[in-house]
Amino acid sequence: MARIDRLLISLVNESGSDLHLSAGRPPFRRIHGALSPVPGEPVFTSEDVLDYLKEIMPAANIEQLTTEYDTDCAYEIKGVARFRVNGYRDMNGYCTVLRVIPEVIPTFEELNLPEVMRTFCMLSKGLVIITGPTGSGKSTTLAAMIDYINQNRNEHIITIEDPIEFVHTPKKCVINQREVHRNTESFARALRAALREDPDIVLVGEMRDLETMEIAIETAETGHLVFTTLHTNNAATAVERMIDKFPEGRQNQIRSMLADTLQGVVAQTLCKKIEGGRIATFEVLVVNTAVAALIREAKTHMIPSLMQTGRKEGMQTFGDELTRQAVKGIISAEDAYIKAIDKVDIETKFRLAGLSLDFKNEAEQALRSAQVERARTVLQTAQDALAVNPQDTEALCAVAWIMGSSPYAELRDGREAVKLAERASSLLRDRDPHALAVLGVAHAERGAFRRAIDCTNRAIELFSKADESAKASALQNRLNLFKQNKPYRDE
Structure with a gap:
């Protein structure tokens, strides 16, 4: 029995979701969304954390952690639960977060999933995206959908995950689960290989890079049903996020491909229930003919309006669902408003x-x-990093960015922001577009708009030369603000 098991068993018994071990702190756990220290536990050293991880991580992951400074794997306590394990280093040493993956896959009813999601599960082809912030339950939602398919269809399902979280027992389906770095080199490689493995349905745990996105769209386009996840706050922005990942010259083509293949987007967030615990709240976009036309014509900003009128097709907005739950007394009106x-x-x-x-x-x-x-x-984390290494350009830029762009006046200091950003840019020989963009923001905070414009133009030029047109385009709006003698605020 690994030493960490007692902490994990206690976490599961308390209906917790996450356990945090960090150098210089006692263990913390998250229960119903609230993070608090585990009572009676000592402060861990960096060596303590690493020793605990060595008892549960494969040797390859320990090597990756000690050489590349972060790694992911899964760990199981039989009869208790599986856990997704992330190990990493911060400025104090080794840390880890372990997330509970229940042994039993929840049902649609238990997760309060919208009925239209059953329709998504019965599609023969297309792309379905589950989106939401980290920790909002996307993996659990996907597991419930795959389990529903497993009970109701005779298909071949391939999942590509990092790591494998829920383990699916074949019922009506043949299911092959592949773990990145253990069973395959990357999401993109496994997804490309899946096309030669006679799949009907493919689950891609996360679209982390351009290549994976492109192959996922192509897989859906060639007559397969593809499920995947993104990290956006709502359904409409998920579509634009995917398109923005591609070079400007390819975006029209991707819009057309998405208009033809995208079937639905489900965004979710977790809210605190009045009676205790948490409940998922969902926003649903069903891609009908009208929505597909908006995607194709680069009018995704109009999608929320169509969602308001698409309730008969199963569409719902966060506003609709949060209000409904508040009216029913499931969540407080205050929490609904905040979410x-x-x-x-x-x-x-x-x-x-x-x-x-x-x-x-x-x-x-x-x-x-x-x-x-x-x-x-x-801000304090970045300043602490500078105290250790005053030449840390990433920390210099982080502090300068907050001091130059924060929407909160008490955090802004234009003079200090310029000084730090100039130091970062100088260390990078004035050739780094990120540092120059930060310096532009810092100058604008001080009212030196001519200098802000010059720095931003130079950053745009460098991003364009590096074939990062999306980043160059994003700076244009900032440049327009500076031309109007207005500072930038990172709202």
């Missing part, structure tokens, strides 16, 4: 539903305080 992406939209829906907005000012202040605190933590 909502479009605040104006949910305020309108609250008024129509008769929900009070009395909490709004207090909630906004609490949200602002939390955001400022998170920004302070990021």
